[in-house]
Amino acid sequence: MNPLLRLDSVYKSYGDEEVLRGVSLDMEVGDVEVVVGPSGSGKSTLLRCVNRLTEIDDGDIYLDGDRVTAPDTDVNELRRDVGMVFQDFNLFAHKTALGNVTLGLRRVRGMGKAEAREKAMEHLDQVGLGDQADSYPAELSGGQKQRVGIARALAMDPKLILFDEPTSALDPELIGEVTEVMRDLASGGMTMLVVTHEMTFAREAASTMTFLDQGEIVERGPPEQLFDRSERKRTREFLSRITARHGDAQP
Ligand SMILES: Nc1ncnc2c1ncn2[C@@H]1O[C@H](COP(=O)(O)OP(=O)(O)OP(=O)(O)O)[C@@H](O)[C@H]1O
Ligand SMILES: [Mg+2]
Numbered sequence: 001m002n003p004l005l006r007l008d009s010v011y012k013s014y015g016d017e018e019v020l021r022g023v024s025l026d027m028e029v030g031d032v033e034v035v036v037g038p039s040g041s042g043k044s045t046l047l048r049c050v051n052r053l054t055e056i057d058d059g060d061i062y063l064d065g066d067r068v069t070a071p072d073t074d075v076n077e078l079r080r081d082v083g084m085v086f087q088d089f090n091l092f093a094h095k096t097a098l099g100n101v102t103l104g105l106r107r108v109r110g111m112g113k114a115e116a117r118e119k120a121m122e123h124l125d126q127v128g129l130g131d132q133a134d135s136y137p138a139e140l141s142g143g144q145k146q147r148v149g150i151a152r153a154l155a156m157d158p159k160l161i162l163f164d165e166p167t168s169a170l171d172p173e174l175i176g177e178v179t180e181v182m183r184d185l186a187s188g189g190m191t192m193l194v195v196t197h198e199m200t201f202a203r204e205a206a207s208t209m210t211f212l213d214q215g216e217i218v219e220r221g222p223p224e225q226l227f228d229r230s231e232r233k234r235t236r237e238f239l240s241r242i243t244a245r246h247g248d249a250q251p
Helices: 043-050 075-081 097-107 113-126 142-155 172-187 199-205 223-228 233-246
Strands: 005-014 017-027 032-036 058-063 082-085 160-164 192-195 208-213 216-221
Touching: 005 043, 017 043, 017 058, 017 208, 017 216, 032 043, 032 199, 032 233, 043 058, 043 160, 043 192, 075 082, 082 142, 097 113, 097 142, 113 142, 142 160, 142 172, 172 192, 172 199, 199 223, 199 233, 208 223, 208 233, 216 223, 216 233, 223 233
Parallel strands: 032 192, 032 208, 082 160, 160 192
Antiparallel strands: 005 017, 005 058, 208 216
16 A cells, blocks of 8 residues: 655755755654754755645655656645645634635635535534634634644645644643644544654654754654664754753653
């Protein structure tokens, strides 16, 4: 069987700067892959290549056996299959929570108003925001905004959701409500590729953790391997720095 996502020796440069230098990884359905690494190591670039927000220079990416990086790939179709949750939420300020979630259903999926509304409500309920459907982003906390962002991604029934530092813009006391929703998704079998500094989430929810440094995978394996028995100095040093800053990852 094909992996759900396959990155095969992906290279990406900006000018002279090699940002991804031969990144390969496979994810199966239901996997939660957490990617960590220093600022500038290529984490966001890696995610953006998967839904073709960024074009790669060499290598291949496959989703469910289809070559994402083929010139004739329907990028709109790809982005229906690959949801994305952004650090800064990317909500439309002039639309309610409900309006933000129904937008893609109406425009991209072509659903009628009533059907889109019903589906959007289902996913707002799923993230615990059924009672905030009519609120505008300005009336929501950061944690609530990000949960709307997650509901919006879920509503498209994606095969995979990419998360790029979904809690980095949040006040510390609001992080938990978002990681809790993400944990629920993970245990519900959603396939997720997550860049995050939340090491408690990584330890508890990740099936695999990848440490990316200077565009290369330094180490990849079960979270316990990286946290507790890494033989690589770079991994140990990075994780001890990040856990000191973002809370420990003890079970
Ligand atoms: N559109 C772009 N044009 C030019 N350089 C870029 C572009 N996007 C990213 N870069 C560069 O590529 C490198 C990797 O960037 P990327 O955003 O992928 O890193 P990151 O690991 O996500 O970092 P952070 O933790 O700060 O979010 C950086 O040096 C960045 O300046
Ligand atoms: Mg980034």
